[in-house]
Amino acid sequence: MDEFSFINSIKPSTYSQSSLLKGIGDDAAVFRADYRDVVTAVDTMVEDVHFSKATTEPYHIGYRCLAANISDLAAMGATPAYYMVSLVIPDRWSEEALQHIYNGMNQLAKSYRMDLIGGDTVSGEQLMLSITVFGYVTPGKSRMRSHARPGDVLFATGTLGDSRAGLALMLEEASISDRVAYDFFVRRHQLPEPRVAFAEELNGLDRLALNDISDGIASEANEIAEASQLSLHIDIEQLPVHPSMKQFNHYLDWVLNGGEDFELLGAVAEQDWPSVVKAAEITGVDVTKVGHVTERMKEAQVFLYEKGTRKRLDKSGYTHLKSDR
Numbered sequence: 001m002d003e004f005s006f007i008n009s010i011k012p013s014t015y016s017q018s019s020l021l022k023g024i025g026d027d028a029a030v031f032r033a034d035y036r037d038v039v040t041a042v043d044t045m046v047e048d049v050h051f052s053k054a055t056t057e058p059y060h061i062g063y064r065c066l067a068a069n070i071s072d073l074a075a076m077g078a079t080p081a082y083y084m085v086s087l088v089i090p091d092r093w094s095e096e097a098l099q100h101i102y103n104g105m106n107q108l109a110k111s112y113r114m115d116l117i118g119g120d121t122v123s124g125e126q127l128m129l130s131i132t133v134f135g136y137v138t139p140g141k142s143r144m145r146s147h148a149r150p151g152d153v154l155f156a157t158g159t160l161g162d163s164r165a166g167l168a169l170m171l172e173e174a175s176i177s178d179r180v181a182y183d184f185f186v187r188r189h190q191l192p193e194p195r196v197a198f199a200e201e202l203n204g205l206d207r208l209a210l211n212d213i214s215d216g217i218a219s220e221a222n223e224i225a226e227a228s229q230l231s232l233h234i235d236i237e238q239l240p241v242h243p244s245m246k247q248f249n250h251y252l253d254w255v256l257n258g259g260e261d262f263e264l265l266g267a268v269a270e271q272d273w274p275s276v277v278k279a280a281e282i283t284g285v286d287v288t289k290v291g292h293v294t295e296r297m298k299e300a301q302v303f304l305y306e307k308g309t310r311k312r313l314d315k316s317g318y319t320h321l322k323s324d325r
C-alpha cells in the first residue's frame with residue numbers, strides 16, 4: 001500500500017463537528033471558531049521512548065498518544081473537537097499494525113466526538129506518532145498554570161504513580177501477586193482516561209489553575225508555582241494512591257515523579273473547593289486535597305511535608321533533553 005492509498009484508508013467517511021468546513025483532502029483543514037477561544041496542543045510519541053513492543057500494542061500507541069493530547073485540552077478546560085496526525089513509519093511496520101494504531105485513536109475520538117481533519121505520512125527509521133489537537137473553551141475560561149492565588153486549595157484527580165507501576169510490571173522491574181491490581185496498573189498505563197468531563201464541569205468557576213500530570217506531580221506542581229510566581233505546599237500523606245501501590249519499593253518516587261497518569265493538578269479558591277468536589281462526584285472522578293498555595297517564599301517553589309518536616313520538591317520527573325549535553 002502506498003502513501004495515498006494509506007491516507008484513503010484512514011480518511012473518515014463522516015464528521016461529527018458542525019464547525020468543520022474542510023477536513024482531509026486539501027492543502028489544509030478549515031474550521032470556524034465563532035465566538036469561542038481555540039485551544040491547541042501537540043504531543044509526540046517515539047518508539048522506545050514512550051512505548052516499546054514489550055509494553056504497548058499498536059492499538060495502545062494510537063490510544064495513548066491521542067489521550068495525552070486530549071489531556072492537555074482537559075488541562076485548559078477545553079472541549080476537544082479536532083485532531084491531526086503526523087506519522088513516521090518504518091518499513092517493518094505492517095499495514096495491519098498501522099490500522100490498529102488508527103483503531104486506538106478512533107475509539108477515543110469517537111467518545112469525544114473528535115474529527116480527524118488531516119496529517120502527514122512519511123517513511124523513516126523509527127515509528128513516531130505526533131498528534132495536534134484543537135478544542136474550544138468559553139472566552140476567558142482557559143485554565144492557565146498562572147491562575148493560582150495565595151490561599152488556594154491544591155487538588156489532584158485520580159491516583160498517582162499508577163502508569164509507572166504498570167510500566168514496571170510489564171517490563172518485569174516489579175511484580176505483584178494480586179491479578180486484579182496487576183490489570184489495574186497495566187490498564188492505567190495503556191488506556192489512560194483524560195479528565196475532560198471533570199474540567200468541563202468546572203466551567204462555571206471564574207478562576208482555576210490546571211495542569212495535567214504527564215511528567216510527574218513534582219514537575220507539574222513546579223510549573224504552576226513558576227507560572228503563578230507562588231509557593232505550593234504538598235502534604236505527602238494526602239497524595240492519592242491506589243491501595244496496592246504501597247507494596248512496591250520506591251513507590252513514593254513513582255507517585256511524585258512517575259508521570260503519564262494524565263490526572264489533573266489544580267489550584268482553586270477555598271470557597272470554590274465544594275464545587276470541585278461536586279464536579280468530581282457528577283463526573284465519577286476521585287478528587288483529593290493535596291495541599292495549599294501561599295505567597296512566594298524567596299523563590300517560586302514547591303515544598304513537600306512529611307510528618308512535620310519540610311523539604312523542597314524539585315522538578316525531577318521525566319525530562320527529554322538532559323542538561324549535561
Ligand SMILES: Nc1ncnc2c1ncn2[C@@H]1O[C@H](COP(=O)(O)OP(=O)(O)O)[C@@H](O)[C@H]1O
Pocket residue numbers: 042043072214215
Ligand atoms: N519544540 C518546541 N517548539 C515550540 N514550542 C514548544 C516546543 N516544545 C514544547 N513547546 C511548548 O512548551 C510548552 C511546554 O511543553 P510541554 O512541557 O511539552 O507541555 P506538556 O507537558 O503540557 O505537554 C508548551 O507551550 C509547548 O507548546
Ligand SMILES: Cc1ncc(C[n+]2csc(CCOP(=O)(O)OP(=O)(O)O)c2C)c(N)n1
Pocket residue numbers: 043044048049050051052055068167214215258259260318
Ligand atoms: C518504554 C517506555 N519507557 C519509559 C516510559 C516513561 N515515559 C516516557 S516519556 C514520559 C514523560 C511524558 O512524556 P512527554 O513527552 O514529556 O510528554 P509531555 O510532558 O510533553 O506531555 C514518561 C514517564 C514509557 N512510557 N515507555
Ligand SMILES: [Mg+2]
Pocket residue numbers: 042043
Ligand atoms: Mg508536551
Ligand SMILES: [Mg+2]
Pocket residue numbers: 071072075211212213214
Ligand atoms: Mg500538559
Ligand SMILES: [Mg+2]
Pocket residue numbers: 214215318
Ligand atoms: Mg514532558
